[in-house]
Amino acid sequence: MTRQPPAPEPLEARLVQAEALCARRGARLTKLRRDVLGLILASPEPVGAYALLDRMREQGASLQPPTVYRALDFLMAQGLVHRLERLNAFVGCHDDAPHDHAAQFFLCTACGKAEEVDDPAIAEAVAATAARRGFAPLRATVEVEGLCAGCALSGSDRGGSSTSPDGPGPHRPHSH
Amino acid sequence: MTRQPPAPEPLEARLVQAEALCARRGARLTKLRRDVLGLILASPEPVGAYALLDRMREQGASLQPPTVYRALDFLMAQGLVHRLERLNAFVGCHDDAPHDHAAQFFLCTACGKAEEVDDPAIAEAVAATAARRGFAPLRATVEVEGLCAGCALSGSDRGGSSTSPDGPGPHRPHSH
DNA sequence: GTCATGCCGCTACGTTATAACATGGCCCAA
DNA sequence: TTGGGCCATGTTATAACGTAGCGGCATGAC
The missing domain is CATH 1.10.10.10 (Winged helix-like DNA-binding domain superfamily/Winged helix DNA-binding domain)
Structure with a gap:
């Protein structure tokens, strides 16, 4: 195991x-x-x-x-x-039941994983701003980079973590 | 002129x-x-x-x-x-006074223009979702494709528009 | 049967981005 | 005034990502 x-x-x-x-x-x-x-x-x-x-x-x-x-x-x-x-x-x-549905992504720069979220609040906030500007949206791209829950813990929790000795090593540096 | x-x-x-x-x-x-x-x-x-x-x-x-x-x-x-x-x-x-500030972009597929918006509501919605998941965000990318106010009007307003005869021709097809 | 359609193989090319190493200027200290 | 550290830039080559366009083959409609 x-x-x-x-x-x-x-x-x-x-x-x-x-x-x-x-x-x-x-x-x-x-x-x-x-x-x-x-x-x-x-x-x-x-x-x-x-x-x-x-x-x-x-x-x-x-x-x-x-x-x-x-x-x-x-x-x-x-x-x-x-x-x-x-x-x-x-x-x-x-x-x-996938189709057009708006999705948002949280990308962990440490472990490289991507979590898909389908949060109506975000979609609505975007739609509201678009409407206010007279903009007719077709697709929205929402991608948030940062540290996922697991990596944030093992990275900042110096002194008690059992997992990674010195925090999350960057996954793919990916300068951009 | x-x-x-x-x-x-x-x-x-x-x-x-x-x-x-x-x-x-x-x-x-x-x-x-x-x-x-x-x-x-x-x-x-x-x-x-x-x-x-x-x-x-x-x-x-x-x-x-x-x-x-x-x-x-x-x-x-x-x-x-x-x-x-x-x-x-x-x-x-x-x-x-530019620095880290979160920004969102509305990209018009017809005229190719990009409008920058700095809407706290969107940023907060993203931050709230992140917090709920224990995710520590560093940067958020928010890009909405669609038709800007001008192009949406001239495109759907068939029969009275003085500008473009057959709506917004796509700017760069950009399949993606 | 044969025709249309949609899927796939293939060659070739276009576009976007970076690695790795070399050069040149500037400042400061010895 | 020489040498070294630092930063910006030059240079070469290549990696990484994406598409145009054509031709062949299967499948299903008629």
Whole structure:
């Protein structure tokens, strides 16, 4: 029990769910697209397009960048994955009935994880400001960088933490 | 009076202001950095790094990408410019005393303009959600794509508009 | 059957960003 | 006045991210 892969079981369930969703919409979740979605869902962190490409190739596929991007476009159109602009990377959508829904992301610079949140208060605040300006919003990107609860604790809690000896080492420096 | 350049006068004033600000902080707004800032402020729309590079070269400078990126890094560190993640482009900061201040951006897909807003309600909504999750935010990216007031009017107002005959032509398609 | 459509393979290229190393100026102290 | 530290910039090369466009092949409609 040195480390338990964080719930390997739901993966297949989520794929099945995605299949059903696409079927209901008349969209075709092909093997390729399903594989890409699987890799994204299996990743504990956001994945870049080229990382996906590499992983697909490791699994024996022989693809070029456009193929992966097309699959990603499809998955985003179905609301099954989100793109994180700050990271140029992709995450699975956490929503059960995904489509347009507005989402916000909290990106931990220490552990690299991205938490999706669907907070109406934020969406409403944005919508209200837009309305006040006569702006007709189509999509909102909300991405907050910082330290997640776990990393904030182990980082500031010097003198009692059992986890990391000197706080969260930056995940990918990612200067930007 | 066929077209009036939108306020050419404040440009120099803003540069002087930026200079003063940097001086106060002990930061050096060199000629290069000042030139880059000038180009960004002079642009009615967000500018990409390579567009800046081209314009600098047109003005006789001979630079490479890293030089521009370093200048941009400096200007961002001083809060004088912001980066728009959706566009991979940069805009001048509208704040008078710029630093960390949280900002939100409304990006018009029709005319390409970016409006900076500094709405405490949005910032607070984000902060509240973060706090609820134990997340320690460092920076928030809020970028809303849609139609600005002007373009929304001329686009939907078919039958009476005097401006554009068939609505706002998309600025840069920018698939993403 | 054959036709349209949608998906995918592939080549090639465009765009955005950074690593790594070299140079040059400025200030200060020895 | 020389040498060293520091910062900004120059230079080369390459990494990382993304797309245009064409052709072939399967599937389902008629």
